[in-house]
Amino acid sequence: MSSYRDRASESGDFKEKSLISHKFIKAVEDLIENKVIASKKEISDKYGYSKSLITLISQGYQDVPIGLLQDFIHDYHLNPDFFFGLEENIYLDK
Numbered sequence: 001m002s003s004y005r006d007r008a009s010e011s012g013d014f015k016e017k018s019l020i021s022h023k024f025i026k027a028v029e030d031l032i033e034n035k036v037i038a039s040k041k042e043i044s045d046k047y048g049y050s051k052s053l054i055t056l057i058s059q060g061y062q063d064v065p066i067g068l069l070q071d072f073i074h075d076y077h078l079n080p081d082f083f084f085g086l087e088e089n090i091y092l093d094k
Contacts, residue, residue, distance in 0.1 A: 017063045023083040024064040024072070025057060027090050031076060047071060 016022040031037045040054040047068050056062040073080055081087040 015060045016057060017060050019085055020069065020083050021057050021060075021062075021064045023085070024069060025054070027072070027076075027078055027082070028054065030090050036076065043072070046075075 016025060028037075028040055028043055032039065037043065041051050043049075044051045044053050049065075049068065053062070053068075057064050069083065072078070073083070077092050079087055079089050079092050082090050
């Protein structure tokens with residue numbers, strides 16, 4: 001039986017390692033698009049990770065570290081249910 005990631009990758013839904021990593025990348029891109037942050041590098045720098053971390057996550061080589069995800073959700077007032085695919089809204093207040 002194939003995993004959810006295998007089925008999603010085969011259908012072209014996402015290339016990240018997991019749904020949570022996929023949603024993390026979408027949230028980062030949304031923050032950039034809405035000019036909340038300047039770049040993906042800003043996230044890496046803010047949380048003390050290598051600048052290549054976001055690239056590795058987006059290419060499916062690494063999952064988003066849970067500590068990073070927790071701090072990211074808290075600091076930017078994001079909706080935790082978004083990351084689990086339970087809601088469409090990225091932000092808590094929308």
